Structures are given as structure tokens and as C-alpha cells.
Amino acid sequence: YALVRDRLADLGAALRRSLARMITLTVLTVPFVYLLLQAEEAYAGSRYFHFSIITLLAFAAAAVLVPPIRQIANERLDRLIGARSTHHRRALLDFSRQAASFTDAGDLTARARFELTAHFGLSAADVLVHDSRGRFAPHDGWRMAGPMPDAADIADLVAYFRQVRAPLIAEEIRAREPSAPAARALTALSLAQASAAFELRTAESLEGILLLGARVDGEPFSIEDVEALTILSNQLATALRNVRLAADLAQSREVIARSERLSAIGTLAAGLAHEIRNPLVSIRTFTQLLPERLDDPEFRSRFLDLTLSEVDRICALVNELLAFARPA
Secondary structure, three states: OHHHHHOOOOHHHHHHHHHHHHHHHHHHHHHHHHHHHHHHHHHHOOOOHHHHHHHHHHHHHHHHHHHHHHHHHHHHHHHHHOHHHHHHHHHHHHHHHHHOOOOOHHHHHHHHHHHHHHHOOEOOEEEEEEOOOOOEEOOOOOOOOOOOOOHHHHHHHHHHHHHHOOOEEHHHHHHOOOOHHHHHHHHHHHHOOOOEEEEEEOOOOEEEEEEEOOEOOOOOOOHHHHHHHHHHHHHHHHHHHHHHHHHHHHHHHHHHHHHHHHHHHHHHHHHHHHHHHHHHHHHHHHHHHOOOOOOOHHHHHHHHHHHHHHHHHHHHHHHHHHHHHOOO
């Protein structure tokens, strides 16, 4: 039976599996049958063999049928009451597929807003991105119903995240006695007319703050909502960091290229200065000797020839430099 069922070519493996199944069946069946017979004798005064066999077969059938019935029930329940989870999974899957392809922070935050409002059923959503100057600001306009938080409000939100290390859900904070940082953060959240805030933090830095409006259907944030939004926030924080690092890398490459160009220009200038200084030294030397040897015809002729040739050499260098700088 084991060879046919498991398609085992190894007889030893077949015997081991068969023995393991026999032991498991014995351990589960023998105590059950013993308790069943004892119950029959205690309540009816005698043991009924046929009733025991039927009961044993019924429990065996139930054990066989429970797994497929449970799977079918889970699928039906997911379709009836798990539609929200399905939307969450679809939103997370879509965003994770596209987050790595963005090279602009504005496009990335716009996509995140779309996923939050379309698949999570939120009335509004916006991202305050932390820039290189330490400020928090949206990329393409403020989308929440209330005014944009100022520096003090953002400082209260950051202090709450630093202390609690958890999302800020307005309903949960109001349901209990909030601490002083939580109360200040809740005030900042209420001014922006937001219902929740999530910290966009990676292991290296704080990338921004995600502010969310209320659900369109008026329902509170469930545990599944908070878990899915936390996952999306982590993905968004990582994507924002990658975009910022890519921008820094492009800027560094530009700075390096500019430095290389400046270095090349400096090398060219140094070489040109050396080439011009050599003729000037010769002209200067002969000019200094000219008053003493003015009456020497050979010296005057030599001075004239050398001066003209050295001046021509300088003119040729200048012409070459102008030709190099002129657009082709």
C-alpha cells in the first residue's frame, strides 16, 4: 500500500513510513476505542460492538472530511467578509512592484496617495517628505482637509514616533488616557484633520511622515488596516530613501565630472603658461643685453631673429588655444 500510495522505490523507506503511520493510528485509535467501550458499559450496562464500529467509522470520516471542508469555508468567508484584506494585499502587491522603478519623489508620493485612496478607501492622504535641509514638505501641494502642520506640529509628531515607535491612530489615542507627547501629537493630527499618521523611517534615517484621512465608509481602522498600512509605509520609506540616494549619486557624479574638468583646465593652463614663459625668458634676456651690445651688428641681427621667432611661437600657442575653445 505504501509503495502504491507514495510511489516509493525504496522498500526501507516504505516500511518506515508504514510503521510510522501504524504507530500514529494505534496511538490515536486505541485510547478512543477504549474510552468509547467504557462509556457504553457505564451508561448502558453492556458493550455494543456494532455501535462502536459505526462511531469509529463516523469519526474517521469526519477526520478525512474536515480539511477540505475547512478550506472551502475559509475561501467562502474570505469572499464574504475578507474583501478588505483582498484589497489590502492587492494594493501592497501593486505598490511593491512599482516602488522600485520610481526615480522622482513626487511621482512616488503621488502613486502612494493613489493606492491609499483607491484600495484602502481613505478620504485623503499626503506625504511630508524630509528634505536635505531638515524641513518636512509635500512635493506637489497639500491634499489634506486641514492646514499643513507647521514646524512645531511636526516636531510633536516626530517626538511621539521617537518615544512610542508605533503608528499614531487618533481613535486609539482618544480611547485611553494619553501621555503628554501623545496628546500634543493628537492635537497636531487634529489640526490637519487627519485620522492617522505613520512614520516613514528606515534603519538609517527619517524619510518623512504619512498622514491619512478618515475612511470613506466611516468605519474605524481595523488591525488588518493598521498592519497593511504599516507595511506600505515601510515600503514607501525605503523607496524614498532609494530615490534620495539616486539623486545624491547623480549629484556626486556631476561634482566629480566638474572637478575633473577643472583639473583638466588647470593642467592645460599650467602647460600653456610654461610654454609661453620659455619664449618670454629668451626675449627678456636678449632685451637686457641689448643696451650693452647695441653696436654689435651680429647681436642685433640675432636678437631680431630670435625675438620674432619667439613672438611667433607665442602667437601660435594662442591661436591653438582659441581653436580649441571655438565650437566645432
